[in-house]
Amino acid sequence: MRxxxxxxxxxxxxxxPLLIVVAVLGWNAYVVTHxxxxxxxxxxxxxxxxxxxxxxxxxxxxxxxxxxxGKTMTREDGAFEFTDNRSHNIQLRAEKPGVGRSDVVVxxxxxxxxxxxxxxxxxxxxxxG
Amino acid sequence: MTRARxxxxxxxxxxxxxxxxxxxxxxxxxxxxxxxxLTGENxxxxxxxxxxxxxxxxYYIDVWYYIPFPRYLLNSVxxxxxxxxxxxxxxxxxxxxxxRHFRGRGAVIxxxxxCMMIPFQTTIVPAxxxxxxxxxxxxxxxxxxxxxSTIICIFVYKASFEAVPRSLIDAxxxxxxxxxxxxxxxxxxxxxxxxxxxxxxxxxxSWNNFLWPLIVVRDPLMQTLPLGLSRFLSxxxxxxxxxxxxxxxxxxxxxxxxxxxxxxxxRGLTSGAxxx
Numbered sequence: 001m002r003x004x005x006x007x008x009x010x011x012x013x014x015x016x017p018l019l020i021v022v023a024v025l026g027w028n029a030y031v032v033t034h035x036x037x038x039x040x041x042x043x044x045x046x047x048x049x050x051x052x053x054x055x056x057x058x059x060x061x062x063x064x065x066x067x068x069x070g071k072t073m074t075r076e077d078g079a080f081e082f083t084d085n086r087s088h089n090i091q092l093r094a095e096k097p098g099v100g101r102s103d104v105v106v107x108x109x110x111x112x113x114x115x116x117x118x119x120x121x122x123x124x125x126x127x128x129g
Numbered sequence: 130m131t132r133a134r135x136x137x138x139x140x141x142x143x144x145x146x147x148x149x150x151x152x153x154x155x156x157x158x159x160x161x162x163x164x165x166x167l168t169g170e171n172x173x174x175x176x177x178x179x180x181x182x183x184x185x186x187x188y189y190i191d192v193w194y195y196i197p198f199p200r201y202l203l204n205s206v207x208x209x210x211x212x213x214x215x216x217x218x219x220x221x222x223x224x225x226x227x228x229r230h231f232r233g234r235g236a237v238i239x240x241x242x243x244c245m246m247i248p249f250q251t252t253i254v255p256a257x258x259x260x261x262x263x264x265x266x267x268x269x270x271x272x273x274x275x276x277x278s279t280i281i282c283i284f285v286y287k288a289s290f291e292a293v294p295r296s297l298i299d300a301x302x303x304x305x306x307x308x309x310x311x312x313x314x315x316x317x318x319x320x321x322x323x324x325x326x327x328x329x330x331x332x333x334x335s336w337n338n339f340l341w342p343l344i345v346v347r348d349p350l351m352q353t354l355p356l357g358l359s360r361f362l363s364x365x366x367x368x369x370x371x372x373x374x375x376x377x378x379x380x381x382x383x384x385x386x387x388x389x390x391x392x393x394x395x396r397g398l399t400s401g402a403x404x405x
Binding site for chain 2: 012
């Protein structure tokens, strides 16, 4: 009885779909537990130190358009956090009047609302000229 | 003796070299599609890069989210499963009938063979009208209906059924099995290669079917993957990477199914080929 069951399970027409189902379930479990839409990062000023009070703008990127999805301010330690990202393809930009602005940083995620902490800080630089 | 062995080794090596060259030519386009889907680089760039530079999976994720890909996938899977189930059952019934002797059997085979010469495009208007009369437009059943039975697959079954010893069927009949039971309990278990061939062919044909879904589907949410690909092309012309990722996502299930069933598939196609 057991050997028959094992023989059926090991058959490639059963084993391959089973593996796919397990992989899909595993992936979905990971998505559910890591999909709160949190985006964290740090903004550095022109002197390389954390920049407080900078405005960080999050934009949602589509094939052809970019649209603003929210703004937040950096804390004393230059850190910022968005908690309502619903996209898998966002852009971030930091700016502070009188100090300058950063380049736009594209953040690609593996699924919508994936929690992410930026590895590289947003670097605000003085405008040229 | 040694000379003969050396000659055989050379022959063997040159044969494998030739097969490698042919395989390379066959697989190169697939590799190119896969590479472009991972890098999104311009396919017309010169000199062409063989090794992918900074590959990533984000084009696949774009395809998944920017268009209703899961819905298209579901539609294609449902239509293909319906088509496979119908082909495996109906073709077996038809093939078993053709292995029996009855008046007009030759005429039926001739008609079936000649029907193979008629392209589907010529019958598409009556097929559409019948589907509409049945109220099956914009439905899974309507999408799968024309692929419910294919003549080639009937003949694949027929060749396999004819290889089953006549005495076995007679013994089953003496034991009290009905014709349907003979098909289910004797013919199909002894014709796994033909079943696999039917599964693979019906899956590939229904999976890649473009013209029929284009005609019977009006609701965008009932579109299948080939229609989705054409819609994707018309929406987003400059997204090379995402487009190729879409192609890979459409191709992958068919390739996977073929790789799983290739042994039975080839055996099914060649069974009966050497029959006297």
